[in-house]
Every structure is written in C-alpha cells, then in structure tokens.
Amino acid sequence: MTQSQAEPKLYSFDEFISWYPENSEVRYELHDGVIVEMPKPKGKHSTLTGSLIEQLLIIIRQMDKGGIWTIPRESIVKPKRDRSGYEPDIIVLNQEVLKAEPRWESESIIQNPESIKLIVEVVSNNWRDDYYNKLRDYEEMGIEEYWIVDYAALGGKKFIGNPKQPTFFVCNLEEGEYQMNRFTENTPIISPTFPQFNLSPQQVFAIAL
Template identity: 70%
Template structure:
C-alpha cells in the first residue's frame, strides 16, 4: 500500500484520480478508499497477458471488428461504489460507444458498461480481489464478460478445487448475475463475446513456460 497507517485517509474515486502520479511506472488501484500499490507483474504474468492480448486482437480481426474493438494500454474502471477504482490487466473497449465516456480522453476513466466488451484479470497473490471485490463490482456495473485467469492456481479451493489446478473462469452476465464457467486443461475456452476464439485453457497456461 502506498499509504502508511498514520497517513490513512479514505479517498473518493475523484481524489484518487487527482492523486494518481502522471506517467507513473507503478500501477495503483483504489480499494474501499485505500490506495493500493499493485504487485509488479513478473515475467510469467506479463507473458500470459501479452499472449492473451495477441490472441484477442487476432480474433477481433477475424470477427471484422478491427478498429471498432480495441485494447488500450491503460485504463481505470470506476465502479458504482465511489471509493474504488481498478486498472484491469486487459480490457476490450467498444469504440462505437466510447463517446459516452466523458472522462476517457483526459483521464482514461471508464464508467459505462456499454463501453466494455470484456475485462480480463490475471490472478496474482492478492487473488481475493479478483474473485470477490472485482467480480462483485464488475457484475454490479453490468460488464457483460469477465475472465479470471488463475494460471498459478492461487485462488481458494472453493473455486478451483482440491488439489488446486490452474483454471480460467469465464463469467457471463445473465439476468444481472455472473454465471462462472471453469475451463481447464484441453477445454476449449467458450466466450460469449469472442465466438470465433480458438484457444484452450492449456494453451494459455503454456504461454508462461
């Protein structure tokens, strides 16, 4: 965390954005009013995210959505709760509706679910954030599809089983709630948004080897 206990002051989202250092090489998020320095992506995490970006961009081209669906380098999601803000590992934006985002051009802030086709979080040691907080907030926003990529099997056994095994969850918003479908091993990942995606969970996991 970037705030010491003596400095601790619960911030609003706007205060967090105002505080956020320009051109920072460190990623920060706001969790329940507290600024959190995100764990630096290690080689495997970065390799996997890069691999997924390449696969998604290829599928976007195959679907004829090039230039319409894009993956920005940086973005900050503003959920409905005013004291949180997240920077996803991968976000696919819909350029057809990005004009509704009044803070996008100056602050890279997204607050409308209609601007988002997919969010991907690659699980790190702070796995509870992805499985609980972000799932809850993305669901409440109405984000149509959210992936939890747990390549190192860090999540709780209630999610990934015992013994723990690497798992990708595709969370599809149905009637306002996420339906979580796990994919493991040679399971072909089924995405409601990227219907032409031809990728198994194991191919994703092998990208870090």
C-alpha cells in the same frame, strides 16, 4: 495506556484520480477508499497477458471488429461504488460507444458498462481481489463478460478445486448476475463475446507454465 494507530486516509474516486502521479511507473488501484500499489506484472504474468492480448487482437480482426473494438494500454474502471477504481490487466473497449464516456479523453476513465466488451484479470498473489471484489463490482456495473485467468492456481479451493489446478473462468452476465463457467486442462474455452476463442486452458497457460 496503548496509543491507537491513526486510521488510514480514505479517498474518494475523484480524490484518487487527482492524487495519481503522472507518468508513474507503478500501477495503483483504489480499494474501498484505500490506495493500493499494484505489483508491476513481470515474468510469466506479463508474458501470459501479452499473449492473450495478441490472441484477442487476432480474433477481433477475424470478427471484422478491427478499428471498432480496441485494447488500450492503460485505463481505469470506475465501479458504482465511489471508493474503488481498478486498472484491469486487459480491457476490450467498443470505440463506437467510447465517445460517450465523459472522462475518457482527458483521464482514461471508463464508467459506462456499454463501453466494455471484456475485462480480463490475470490472478496474482492478491487473488481475493479478482475472485471477490472485482467480480462483485464488475457484476454490479453490468459488464457483460469477465475472465479470471488463474494460471498459477492461486485462488481458493472452493473456486479451483482441491487439489488446486490452473483454471480459466469465463464469467457471463445473466439476469444481472455472473455465471462462473470453469475451464481446465484441455477443455475448449467458450466465450459468448469471442466465439472464435476456442483455445483450451492448457494451450493458453503453456506460454507461462
């Protein structure tokens, strides 16, 4: 008789937050009730993320949003579904709206889409999270703009083509659904939230490739 393996414990969002170790050097996310250890960004992933943050901060100042829009070091986004929670690679927050977030000051939790101007995920080996789960949940929340930065061409062929090539997606919310705008090579990236961000994917990825 074969003994079945015990089912893993499923956590609610609040249970996940209570569990989360303080001052942890490891990042964790909650995916459909399961706590997932996220690889700490290293090498090209980390360098590209840092470069994007620098570019966004420059544009924020150019738009006279400095001191209003901010990029925190850490935050956890709570989707509508209770058994998920994500820590984006980059998140741009509107501090004027952030005051209404009941759990921001004490727990760095964001749950109102109005607080978020942009979320960026730099694609890793777990690419399905960015292309499926997070896109679904960010869309359902009503987050206006979501970038999927696939510099290593890890995503599925139906997203980034065959043969695969490094791709930058700008997902804009239109009538409650994301429109995935695909940019490759030397095509200037068009962002409604950051119209001054006129770099091409090749320029963005050059620092990592």
